[in-house]
Each structure stands twice: as structure tokens, then as C-alpha cells.
Amino acid sequence: MASTTLPGAAALTGLRARARSARRFALIALTVAIAALATTQVLAERAPTREGTRPLAWLALALFALAVPALAATQAIWGARARRVREGERALYGRPSSGARGPAARLGVAGCWLVTLLLGFTVPRLFRESALYGIAESLAGAIGVLAPACLAAGVLFALWWTRETFAGRTRSPHDPWDPGQEGTRRVAAWAGAAVTTAALVGARAHLWEPATWLVCALLVATLVSVVVTRE
Template structure:
């Protein structure tokens, strides 16, 4: 009997469903991260180009609103992603005595942490836009809040780096001892799955990077180009099924 004609072992279909849920949660977390950075960068770019204080104030408010919404959105989506990933790794260990879904986690976690850092850095500049809009008292209050948040963020970043290094070394040590995961014939693995979404994610990443470059004054795109980049970042992330 061919392998493809054999019934899957007990639990294989459950693990396949859990892996699908992880991919869905990962997509949601990445969409939230890329959209947050793109929206923040765009709002701040437009605020920089505002001709008057009256025009700058709505954009400053928009920037603050996006930042305030981004923090819980990132926390919730990434918590859901992590919880589902832990569940599937636990089930894989029960069935196969090894977790196939944990190989790239150190690099993924580091990339997500960099996304958090970029989001926070953009958020820390929000008080300046209120000050330029002549909202001095509110800008001072925001500055105090941002300074408190920055201290918490730096402490969290140090703790993350220590935890990440320990976790990465642990994964490397386990891989060297076991020689790698034995695999699972009923799951073709990442290499055999369709990769149509890779081009869309690349487009979203390029658009977000271009907006960040403009925000850092590395180049000066026209306003229409900024809107086009924002649209590309949002559409590429939303329409991808990967």
C-alpha cells in the first residue's frame, strides 16, 4: 500500500489543524505589526508636511490614536500566536517526541522584537507633533508618559534579550543532541506548501521600509507616493493567505 493511501496515525489530523490555526494567528500578528508601523509612519510624515498648526493638530491626534491602538493590538495578536504555537509544539512532542514547528522561532522572535522597537520609537516622537501644533501643556503631559514608557520598554527589552539568548541556545543544544526532528510524513513541511503569499509579504515589507526611510528623511517622496506606499503595505498584508 502506498504511503499516500495509508490512514494517518492517531493525532495527525489534529496536529494539521493546530498548525493551520498557528498560520492564521501568525498572519494576523504580522498584519497588525506591519499596519501599525505603516500607519504611524504615514501619519507622522503628513504631520511633518502640514502647512499650518491647524492642519498639524488632526494628524498629531491621528498619530497618537494609532499608537494607542497599536500597543494592545500587537500584544493581543502576538499572544494568540504564541499560545497556539505552544499548543502545537506540545502536541507534536506527544506524538513524535520532537517539535517540528519550533525550528525558526528564535529568528522570528527577534524580528518581531525589532518590529516592537520600531513601533515604540515612532510612538515616542508623538509629543513633538503636539508641541508643533501649539498644544504645549498636552505635549508636556505626553512627554512625561513617553519617558515612563521608555523606561519600561528598555527594561522589557533587556529581559527579552536575556530570555531570547537562553532560549536560542537551548534550541541549538537540543538540535545538536537529537540531530534534528524526525519529521512527519503526513505533513509536507514548509517547503512543499504553496508560497504565493511570499511575494505579497515582500511587497508589504518593502512598502513599510520605504515609509520608514521617508520618516527618517532618507528620501523625500511626494505625498501621492506616501499614500501609494501605505495602500500597498495594507493591501499586501490583508490579501495574503500565507
Template sequence: MLLTEMAPPPGAQELAGLRARARSARRGALVALTASIALLTTAQLLADRAATREQTLPLAVLSLAVFAAALPAMAITQYVWGSRARRVREREHELYAAVFSGRARPLARLAVAGCWAVTLLLGWTVPRLFGQAAQYGLADALSAATDAMAWASIGAGALFLLWWARDAALTVTRALRAGGSPGDPWDPGRSARRREGAMLWTGAAVAIAALLGARAHLWEPATGIVYGLLTTALVCGVVTDE
């Protein structure tokens, strides 16, 4: 009898459900992350290109609103993703005495931390937009708030790097001890899902990188191209990744 025709061991169906919930949480976290960076970058690009103070002000307000909404959205969705992924690993260990998922966790966490850094850097430029819109009092107040946030972020980043280095070392040690498991045979279609998801997220990442390059003045795309890149990032992340 082929392995795929055998009945799954006890708990495998429950584990499949846990994995599906973890994938859903992962998708939600990545959607929140990509949408936040893409929208914030686009709003700031358009604000920089505004010809008058009256045109700059609504885009500055939009940038502030996106930044204020992005931080809790990213934090909540990533917490849910992490808690569900941890439950999957715990159940895998209970059933198989091995963990098949989470081996790329250190790299994923480092990438997410980098996206947090990009989001914060974009948010810290919002006061300058209000200065360009001649809202000097609000710009000064926001500058004071971002200065305090910057120091808190530096401290949190240092703690994260220490914790990440420890977690990465433990992950590598466990992988070497396991001798390279071929993976869980009771999760059919896993490779296909990874290929499809990787293509979509790569498209979103390329579009966001292009927007960030424009925000850093590495190139000067037309406004229509900016809207096209924003649409690509949102479509790849929100609409097509099922």
C-alpha cells in the same frame, strides 16, 4: 503504496487543525504589526508635511490614536500566536517524539522585538507633533508619559534579550541533537504556503521600510507615493494573504 496515499497516523488530523489555527493567529499578529507601523509612519509623515498648525493637529491626534491602539492590538495578537504555536509544538512532541515547527522561532522573535522597538520609537515622537500644532500643554504631558514608558521599555528590552539568548541556545542545541529532521510528512503543501506567504510579507516589508526611510528623511517621496506605499503594505498584509 505511496506515503501520501497512506492513512495519517492517529492525531495527525487534530495536529493539522492546530497548525491551521496557529497560522491564522500568526497572520493576525503580523497584520496588526504591519498595519500599526505603516499607519503610524504615514500619519507622522503627513503631519511633518502639513503647512499650518490647523492641518497638523488632526494628524497628530491620528498618530496618538494609532499608537494607543497599536500597543494592545500587537500584544494580544502576539500572545494568541505564541500560545497556539506552543500547543502545536507540544502536540508534535506527543505524537512523533520530535518537534517539526518552531525552528525559526528565535529569529522570528528577534524580528518581532525589532518591530516593537520601531513602533515605540515612532510613538515617542508623537509629543513633538502636538508641539508643532501649538498644543504645548498636551505635548508636555505626553512627553512625561513617553519618558516613563521609555525607561520601562529599556528594562523590558534588556530582560527580553537575556531570555531570547537562552531560548536561542536551547533551540540550536535541540536542532543539533535531532540531526536535521526532513520535516513532518503529514503536512502536504507546506512548502507552497511558505513561498506564497513569503512573497506577500516581503512586499509589505519593503513598503514599510520605504515609509520608515522617508520618516527618517533618508529620501523625500511625493505624497502620492506615500499613499501608494501605505496601500501596498496594507494590501499585502491584510487582503491578499489567505
């Protein structure tokens, strides 16, 4: 009880709530981007004609072009709010909260970025299959320029993640003042979104071949699940 009456505790609780809200938005953006890209590409591959593939190829390109800045923005906001929380914890309690969940979450987000980029990098093939060879070559050239930058960013992330993970080993294993546990309903919704999104990515990678109606149903289930996480 004494810790909740410390000066600044109420303000810190507000900062934590804002950080959790930003985290949910960032994870929703990641989930929707991956699910929508995977679904669009699966449907494009199954289009019976080149003319049927073209609108889906353009849609996949638009989704990727929107996803990258959206993911960057939502994750930047999440990171900024998380830093404010850590600063408030240091000022109020003398130590930030940490533990295994933080490094694991960062690694998971990096993995989702990798999946998103891999899906985006396959978009030129959709244009090639649509007989739009000029656009396909232009996109392939752009990806050739972007790929080394993405690789360099991945290496820098790995180095930073390793340093942060081992630097945090001596910190508090959990936050005793505001654990911020998600409710059972939200946890179930996140689990459902993760499963359906993974199924869509598996279908895109040809690890299994679900019927077209099932692909669409999985996308709908993903969207419903992320809506539930906001309630």
C-alpha cells in the same frame, strides 16, 4: 505515509493551521501599525500650518494607543497556539519542530516592536509643533515613565531569546511532518509589504524624501499586500 496515520496527527495538523493563521494576523497587525504610524507622521510633518498638523497629531496618538494592545493581543494568541503545537509535537513525535526560522522570527518581531515604540515616542513632538504644549508635555511625561519599562522588557527579551536559541540548537532542524510552506503568492505579498513598510519608515526617518502622493501610494500598496496574504 506512516507518520500521517499516527493517532492525533489530524488534530495536530489542525493546531498547526490555527497557529499559522494567528501568525498571519499578528504580522498583519505589526505591518499595518508601523505603516499607518509612519505615514501619518510624515504627513503631519508636511502640513503647511499648525492647524493642519493637529488632526494628524491626534490621529497618530490614536493609532499608537490602538496599536500597542492590538499587537500584544495578536502576538499573545500566536504564542499560545504555537505552544499548543509544540506540546502536541512532543506528545505525538517526541520532539518539537524548530530551526533557524523560529529565533529569526522572534528577533524580527522584537525589531518591529522597537520601531513601533520609537514612532509612538515621537508623537509628543507633533503636538508641540501644533502648539498644543500642555498635551505635549503630558505625553512626554508618560513616555518618560514608559521608556524604562520598555528598556527592561527589551533586556529580558534579549536574555530569553539567547537562552531559547541556544537551547534549541540540538532539536530537529525542521519539521518533517508538516513544513507548512507559504505559497508563492503569499511570499511575494509579504515581501512587498515589507519593502513598502520599510520605505515608509525610511521616509519618516528622513532617509529619503518621497513626494506626498508617493507616501500615500506606499501605504495603499502595503494594505493591498497584507490583504493578499489572507487569501
